[in-house]
Amino acid sequence: xxxxxxxxxxxxxxxxxxxxxxxxxxxxxxxxxxxxxxxxxxxxxxxxxxxxxxxxxxxxxxxxxxxxxxxxxxxxxxxxxxxxxxxxxxxxxxxxxxxxxxxxxxxxxxxxxxxxxxxxxxxxxxxxxxxxxxxxxxxxxxxxxxxxxxxxxxxxxxxxxxxxxxxxxxxxxxxxxxxxxxxxxxxxxxxxxxxxxxxxxxxxxxxxxxxxxxxxxxxxxxxxxxxxxxxxxx
Amino acid sequence: xxxxxxxxxxxxxxxxxxxxxxxxxxxxxxxxxxxxxxxxxxxxxxxxxxxxxxxxxxxxxxxxxxxxxxxxxxxxxxxxxxxxxxxxxxxxxxxxxxxxxxxxxxxxxxxxxxxxxxxxxxxxxxxxxxxxxxxxxxxxxxxxxxxxxxxxxxxxxxxxxxxxxxxxxxxxxxxxxxxxxxxxxxxxxxxxxxxxxxxxxxxxxxxxxxxxxxxxxxxxxxxxxxxxxxxxxx
Numbered sequence: 001x002x003x004x005x006x007x008x009x010x011x012x013x014x015x016x017x018x019x020x021x022x023x024x025x026x027x028x029x030x031x032x033x034x035x036x037x038x039x040x041x042x043x044x045x046x047x048x049x050x051x052x053x054x055x056x057x058x059x060x061x062x063x064x065x066x067x068x069x070x071x072x073x074x075x076x077x078x079x080x081x082x083x084x085x086x087x088x089x090x091x092x093x094x095x096x097x098x099x100x101x102x103x104x105x106x107x108x109x110x111x112x113x114x115x116x117x118x119x120x121x122x123x124x125x126x127x128x129x130x131x132x133x134x135x136x137x138x139x140x141x142x143x144x145x146x147x148x149x150x151x152x153x154x155x156x157x158x159x160x161x162x163x164x165x166x167x168x169x170x171x172x173x174x175x176x177x178x179x180x181x182x183x184x185x186x187x188x189x190x191x192x193x194x195x196x197x198x199x200x201x202x203x204x205x206x207x208x209x210x211x212x213x214x215x216x217x218x219x220x221x222x223x224x225x226x227x228x229x230x231x232x233x234x
Numbered sequence: 235x236x237x238x239x240x241x242x243x244x245x246x247x248x249x250x251x252x253x254x255x256x257x258x259x260x261x262x263x264x265x266x267x268x269x270x271x272x273x274x275x276x277x278x279x280x281x282x283x284x285x286x287x288x289x290x291x292x293x294x295x296x297x298x299x300x301x302x303x304x305x306x307x308x309x310x311x312x313x314x315x316x317x318x319x320x321x322x323x324x325x326x327x328x329x330x331x332x333x334x335x336x337x338x339x340x341x342x343x344x345x346x347x348x349x350x351x352x353x354x355x356x357x358x359x360x361x362x363x364x365x366x367x368x369x370x371x372x373x374x375x376x377x378x379x380x381x382x383x384x385x386x387x388x389x390x391x392x393x394x395x396x397x398x399x400x401x402x403x404x405x406x407x408x409x410x411x412x413x414x415x416x417x418x419x420x421x422x423x424x425x426x427x428x429x430x431x432x433x434x435x436x437x438x439x440x441x442x443x444x445x446x447x448x449x450x451x452x453x454x455x456x457x458x459x460x461x462x463x464x465x466x467x468x
Contacts, residue, residue, distance in 0.1 A: 011415035013247070042414060049427050180276060181245035183417065193283050 002129040004106045006050055009174065009183060010043060012036040015066040015218070016177045019043060020133060022126070023052040024105025031056045031104045033124060033133050034176050035069030037230060043069065044076040055104045058083035060135025060176055061121040062090050062226045064149060064219040071230030082229055085113055088120025091229045096122060109133075112163045116156020117144030123164060131172040132187070138164050139175045140182040141194055146208050148219070153208040157201050165191050235363040238340045240284055243408065243417060244277060246270040249300040249452070250411045253277060254367055256360070257286040258339025265290045265338045267358060267367050268410050269303030271464060277303065278310040289338045292317040294369025294410055295355040296324050296460045298383060298453040305464030316463055319347055322354025325463040330356060343367075346397040350390020351378030357398060365406040366421070372398050373409045374416040375428055380442050382453070387442040391435050399425050 001007040006023035019039065023030035030052035035043055047054055054077035057070040062084070070082040083102065086095035096102065096111040102124070110125040114137040121144075124133040136144025138160050146153045164173075169188035190197060196207050216222075224233045235241040240257035249270065255277070257264035264286035269277055281288055288311035291304040296318070304316040317336065320329035330336065330345040336358070344359040348371040355378075358367040370378025372394050380387045398407075403422035424431060430441055450456075458467045 009417045011245070011417065013415060039415060042416075046416075049423060181247060181273060182276075182280075183243045183245065189283060 001131060002106075002126075005126075005129060006030075006052065007129070008046065008050075010039065010046075012039045012066065014038070016179050017063075017066055018174065018176060018178070018183075019069075020174060021047065021050075021052070022104075022107050022109075023047075023050060024107050027105035028052055029055040029105040029107075031058065031102065031107060031109070032069075032073065033058055034060055034063070034135070035073055037067040037069045037072055040069040040072040040076070044073065047077075053077065054080045056081050056083055056094075056102065058096075058102070058124070059226075060124065060133060060137075061085070061118045062088055062149065062223065063176075064216050064222050064226075065177075066218060067222055067225045068230040085111065085120045085122035087113060087115060088118070090120070090227045091231075114156075114159035114163045116146060116153070116159045117149075117151055119150040121159070125167065125171075130168070130170060131174055132164060132167055133174045133176075134164060135176045138173060138190060138194075138197070140173065140178050140180075140185040141190070143194075143196055145211060145213055147211070147213065148216075149223075153205040154201060156208075157197070157204045160197050165197075235365060236340075236360075239360075239363060240264075240286065241363070242280065242284075244273065244280075246273045246300065248272070250413050251297075251300055252408065252410060252412065252417075253303075254408060255281065255284075255286070256338075256341050256343075256363075257281075257284060258341050261339035262286055263289040263339040263341075265292065265336065265341060265343070266307065267292055268294055268297070268369070269307055271301040271303045271306055274303040274306040274310070278307065281311075287311060288314045290315050290317055290328075290336065292330075292336070292358070293460075294358065294367060294371075295319070295352045296322055296383070296457065297410075298450050298456050298460075299411075300452060301456055301459045302464040319345065319354045319356035321347060321349060322352065324354070324461045325465075348390075348393035348397045350380060350386055350388075350393045351383075353384040355393070359401065359405075364402070364404060365408055366398060366401055367408045367410075368398060369410045372407060372424060372428075372431070374407065374412050374414075374419040375424070377428075377430055379445060379447055381445070381447065382450075383457075387439040388435060390442075391431070391438045394431050399431075
């Protein structure tokens with residue numbers, strides 16, 4: 001990560017979700033990626049202790065396994081803007097087009113549309129820090145499922161190959177989840193060792209069609225709440 | 235972390251233990267800190283994928299909540315040497331005196347004896363990378379318990395104040411555990427916000443005497459195994 005940035009990776013155990021904080025050392029403005037509702041108090045306390053003021057709370061996609069913390073963070077940081085990729089219908093202050101640059105102090109994140117897990121998935125790329133926040137598009141030695149929320153294996157395969165594997169090989173990969181205790185990877189490693197994305201497109205599609213995954217336990221609550229920016233829609 | 239080093243933080247969910255890998259990019263030799271028996275296959279696979287050869291497997295102390303992975307790692311890396319602070323009776327290839335420098339390729343870790351949680355606790359300091367691996371001596375906004383294994387609150391307090399809080403304030407703190415989803419801190423933050431170690435020595439001792447913690451569930455297995463370098467002593 002760049003010397004200009006305070007960087008923190010945080011973990012929510014129940015959904016195995018990673019939340020990331022990037023704070024500009026000069027302006028003290030910060031951005032949070034994929035906050036979770038149940039860890040908002042922890043995250044807000046840490047931001048305050050680090051002397052950071054949250055300017056933006058963004059998600060990599062409309063999550064199905066937890067409620068986003070964006071709504072609750074607003075009570076701690078009134079001026080924050082929420083953000084999400086433009087290719088989805090969820091409520092959000094900002095909708096990011098492909099190639100948009102999110103600028104917060106000296107932090108600049110390029111938004112790359114990387115659909116496949118969901119239609120609205122994006123990857124946030126910090127070119128100066130050499131890092132990509134890939135959401136569920138690319139996990140460490142894995143990837144997000146493609147069997148709901150307009151998921152499409154072919155689309156995900158294409159997103160990873162063209163938008164993530166095209167980054168410099170030393171770039172770090174920071175995903176939205178890990179279930180085996182890994183915390184980061186690199187473009188080089190995933191290009192070489194990802195058991196799914198190193199296959200041909202047709203082999204990949206075959207793998208994804210036969211995962212036999214169970215119905216996500218939080219989805220019936222998480223989706224309607226997250227489509228409403230983390231607010232109870234009822 | 236220094237550009238000369240491949241750095242990885244790994245997590246074992248059951249005991250909430252962090253394992254750290256530091257690999258020398260030039261010589262491809264590596265050191266692992268606090269490996270856990272149940273994640274040894276994951277760690278060995280990652281080391282191999284990263285092209286690293288494990289030279290040393292060290293512990294910050296004789297753990298009471300999990301069995302060390304040092305013994306099992308030997309079957310993957312035959313030449314590895316295990317290491318531990320000299321102030322304890324556990325079996326280990328190497329016993330590190332206070333101020334000893336562990337040298338693995340371009341990696342250099344200073345061993346600082348930091349007793350208090352146990353008598354043999356050490357902190358490994360990477361001066362070039364600006365990081366301290368503090369074991370249970372200093373946790374993020376907390377510290378290890380002091381009510382067993384020759385634990386002593388006064389001693390722990392003194393260890394933190396003299397051996398950790400004396401490091402440059404920007405140094406990162408990487409503990410052996412976190413139970414709230416934090417992954418790192420800094421000397422500056424813990425000096426300012428640690429709810430225990432910012433108190434006077436007598437207040438700290440009072441806090442530690444009244445934690446009312448339950449008996450550690452793994453201790454009856456973990457201690458005898460770890461005193462024997464992770465090998466079943468029976």
